[in-house]
Amino acid sequence: MTNLKNIISRFRTEGTVSEATPFGSGLINDTYKVKTAETGCPDYILQRINHNIFKDVDMLQTNIETVTGHIRKKLEEAGESDIDRKVLHFIPSDNGKTYCRDGNEWWRMMVFIPDAHTYETVNPEFSYCAGKAFGNFQAMLSDLDKPLGETIPDFHNMEFRLKQFHDALEENAAGRAAGVQYYIDEIERRAGEMCKAERLHREGLLPKRICHCDTKVNNMMFDDNGNVLCVIDLDTVMPSYVFSDYGDFLRTGANTGAEDDRELDNVNFNLDIFRAFTKGYLESARSFLLPVEIENLPYAAALFPYMQCVRFLTDYLNGDTYYKIKYPEHNLTRTKAQFRLLQSVEAKYGQMQEYISDIMRTK
């Protein structure tokens, strides 16, 4: 607490800190909720940025300032009310930037959004709102004229993720490869098909747009009525295929189990959530989406469980160097649960295609 208090004192916050406690369930950064004693003073979120993963913190925060500034301007122009709950607000530190360095650690602070909730799973009604919100998020950023840096190069590049997987297999640093042959084979079997986005992009058929790239359902704040207030966790906002945001929401929102469920029978792809989310998304995004993007939405729904399966298994093979884990086999449990989800998505592919064609036939 003393150390945290020192860090907090370097930011230009209002009020007196009464407590700072661990907050949220992110796998990358460390997050704390900072309460202030005075009524009328906002509470805050304090985060230690994972510098092993985000090497260029200045680029990271510059991206985030660009994006939140642009969205804030759009909301103001649209005459929106309650803007402070609809876009994140970062606090400058003693050096005037929205982060500060303490030895080998980098920290940032933002205003805590009151009366907002995050969820690990959502009902169809909430999913419909989430779909609309993501379509809007992409639409609002579509005219951003300042280029964004790639905070993690090749973040959602499936070919690159497979290369990392093959490197991990060859290295076999933790000696775990022999125990996971089944999953290795299942990954390899689908590798060609899953790299379709990269091929379409090389052929000039699939554009990159500014995406959030971590739209798991718990990165979204809802109000009491199920309306999305804003998306949080903006570290990975960068140019990508629209599949990123569409697919990663469904990977988490439509999973009837947990991302790391040990009981695989809990894991299933919920088509009602898929339908509601897709309806909302297409309502706000169909005006700018190309046919190739719309046709491949079912592919996106499969791509993200697949990519996450590859990433978790890669980390397992490397000896758990990337994701925070709670027990030794955690990354393997995650791999299995993501693979089960992928199988469920695959079984429902035809139904998804049909639903999307139906929507597109209606005006």
Ligand code: GN1
């Ligand atoms: C990480 O930060 P967090 O926990 O929301 C990861 C995502 C993964 C996710 C899996 C920078 O997100 O890409 O999909 O875990 N973020 C990074 O739960 O790697």
Ligand code: MG
């Ligand atoms: Mg998160």
